[in-house]
Amino acid sequence: MTEKALQQEQAGTRPYYDSAAPRNRVADELREVLRYRDLVRNLVRRNVTARYKRSVLGVFWTLLDPLATMLTMAVVFTALFAKSIPGYPVFLLSGIVIWNFFSQASTQAMMDFVYSGSLVVQVYMPRSVFAFSSIGTHLVNLLLASIPLFLIAIFVGTPITPALLFLPVSLLLVALFTLGTGLLVSALAVFFADMINIFNIALQLLMFLSGVFFSVDAMPAALQKIIFLLPTYQMVTIFRYPIYIGQLPPLDSLLYFSGWTLVMLALGLYVFTRLSDMYAYRV
Amino acid sequence: MAARNPESMRAAIRLENVVVQYPYEINRATSLKEYFVRRLKRDIRTSYLTALDRVSLEIHPGETFGVIGRNGAGKSTLLKVIARIIFPTYGRLQVWGNVASLLGIGAGFHPELSGKENIYLYSALLGRSQAFTEKHMDGIIAFAELEDFIDSPIRTYSTGMTARLGFAVAMADRPDILLIDEVLGVGDLQFMQKCVARFQEFQTQGTTTVVVSHSLPDIERMCQRAIWLHQGQTLAGGTAAEVVQAYSASTAAVPDAS
Numbered sequence: 001m002t003e004k005a006l007q008q009e010q011a012g013t014r015p016y017y018d019s020a021a022p023r024n025r026v027a028d029e030l031r032e033v034l035r036y037r038d039l040v041r042n043l044v045r046r047n048v049t050a051r052y053k054r055s056v057l058g059v060f061w062t063l064l065d066p067l068a069t070m071l072t073m074a075v076v077f078t079a080l081f082a083k084s085i086p087g088y089p090v091f092l093l094s095g096i097v098i099w100n101f102f103s104q105a106s107t108q109a110m111m112d113f114v115y116s117g118s119l120v121v122q123v124y125m126p127r128s129v130f131a132f133s134s135i136g137t138h139l140v141n142l143l144l145a146s147i148p149l150f151l152i153a154i155f156v157g158t159p160i161t162p163a164l165l166f167l168p169v170s171l172l173l174v175a176l177f178t179l180g181t182g183l184l185v186s187a188l189a190v191f192f193a194d195m196i197n198i199f200n201i202a203l204q205l206l207m208f209l210s211g212v213f214f215s216v217d218a219m220p221a222a223l224q225k226i227i228f229l230l231p232t233y234q235m236v237t238i239f240r241y242p243i244y245i246g247q248l249p250p251l252d253s254l255l256y257f258s259g260w261t262l263v264m265l266a267l268g269l270y271v272f273t274r275l276s277d278m279y280a281y282r283v
Numbered sequence: 284m285a286a287r288n289p290e291s292m293r294a295a296i297r298l299e300n301v302v303v304q305y306p307y308e309i310n311r312a313t314s315l316k317e318y319f320v321r322r323l324k325r326d327i328r329t330s331y332l333t334a335l336d337r338v339s340l341e342i343h344p345g346e347t348f349g350v351i352g353r354n355g356a357g358k359s360t361l362l363k364v365i366a367r368i369i370f371p372t373y374g375r376l377q378v379w380g381n382v383a384s385l386l387g388i389g390a391g392f393h394p395e396l397s398g399k400e401n402i403y404l405y406s407a408l409l410g411r412s413q414a415f416t417e418k419h420m421d422g423i424i425a426f427a428e429l430e431d432f433i434d435s436p437i438r439t440y441s442t443g444m445t446a447r448l449g450f451a452v453a454m455a456d457r458p459d460i461l462l463i464d465e466v467l468g469v470g471d472l473q474f475m476q477k478c479v480a481r482f483q484e485f486q487t488q489g490t491t492t493v494v495v496s497h498s499l500p501d502i503e504r505m506c507q508r509a510i511w512l513h514q515g516q517t518l519a520g521g522t523a524a525e526v527v528q529a530y531s532a533s534t535a536a537v538p539d540a541s
Contacts, residue, residue, distance in 0.1 A: 015377040039407035046393055046404055053395040122387025123408055124367045277370040281305050
């Protein structure tokens with residue numbers, strides 16, 4: 001603290017806010033999000049409830065929607081892969097559930113921010129609340145989608161083991177990885193609208209390469225090596241293992257993905273806060 | 284909540300040589316490909332529109348301070364800087380106390396949610412806790428005079444009802460500093476009077492107010508001091524009466540088309 005600032009504080013006149021005060025952008029942003037945590041909570045509630053407000057079944061659609069998608073996919077892909085992968089519906093659905101979380105939460109973080117328009121220009125709030133709230137929203141959706149997933153697992157006869165207790169750890173890692181990704185693409189999408197389309201295409205490609213639908217064992221060895229390097233493949237692995245195999249995820253997958261999580265989170269927070277002074281002009 | 288002792292405070296808001304420049308690229312690249320092609324060709328020309336040009340001012344605690352000027356003079360930008368929506372390009376802003384702004388009243392309302400749900404959402408957007416909103420819920424609904432419609436989705440509300448809801452939420456808490464941007468014309472006369480009464484209540488309790496308005500009589504009546512902004516620069520500053528007089532003299536000479 002400078003001498004002048006110290007004097008001011010002693011005189012009881014330390015400003016509430018000083019634009020010339022040294023900024024630690026990432027720490028400031030996180031502190032503000034914490035202060036605005038009730039806004040994040042309200043945005044999550046809005047996202048979950050407003051979507052189906054006019055329908056008869058209401059919030060049940062959050063449950064029925066993924067169930068219907070999962071069943072459709074299960075029927076189609078089971079016919080293709082059932083012979084090579086035992087307990088295929090559970091293999092597939094565990095992959096789809098975590099993939100949907102990642103792709104939908106990061107996409108919504110980006111879209112909510114880019115189309116928040118009037119909000120960001122007219123009201124002060126930490127800009128990253130949109131990313132945090134879309135992670136929250138899709139965590140709720142994931143929990144709801146887990147209900148049909150586990151019903152199907154029981155029905156198919158997949159063993160329920162204590163390894164499931166590890167899932168919260170997997171989920172925490174995936175949520176942080178998704179947050180980092182969401183912040184990064186949000187920041188870029190404000191400056192380049194093309195980012196929205198590029199990210200969509202990248203997600204589609206990654207979905208097929210990340211072993212959501214089929215086991216990579218069936219792939220050529222050279223391609224397998226590349227796939228193992230994809231963070232999204234390891235993301236699917238650490239979520240799927242406890243459910244489908246009934247064991248803790250392999251340590252190397254876990255460490256490798258944790259490394260990626262740290263990198264993405266740091267990169268996302270850094271880029272997002274570095275550019276944040278510009279959003280009021282651009283959004 | 285540091286430093287809330289009005290006795291020892293010389294200012295509530297202080298701006299030192301604040302400059303705000305809006306970047307705009309004359310030939311803004313709207314796609315990544317275009318951007319990189321231009322970057323290689325060194326063909327990115329960024330221009331800056333100077334919305335505020337070395338504005339310095341000091342607003343005292345408890346004062347009502349007016350800002351006048353023509354459209355595009357930088358009045359709203361000034362409020363946005365104080366509200367921390369825009370970070371100054373150069374210069375320094377210091378604020379003593381929490382700031383509430385009546386900019387974008389009702390921004391963030393969701394049409395499908397009920398009045399009550401929107402109160403929670405908007406109140407949280409203004410940085411208040413859930414507990415605070417719950418405590419003040421009845422008061423907000425009563426102030427907005429929406430007791431009978433509070434559980435209906437606000438897409439069924441009239442414009443006036445929506446505005447009342449927004450105001451009621453915004454005014455539920457006395458801020459240290461209140462920013463008002465030409466919003467007193469919203470709603471019917473009766474509701475407006477209620478808002479004005481609430482402002483006055485805030486002021487007697489020590490709230491500092493910054494008012495942007497095109498209505499010179501309002502500025503003269505409400506404010507002790509004022510500034511006149513023109514193309515981002517301070518043309519005049521002083522007592523509200525002086526500044527209003529200087530401004531009217533100039534607009535009488537050059538009729539304002541807007």
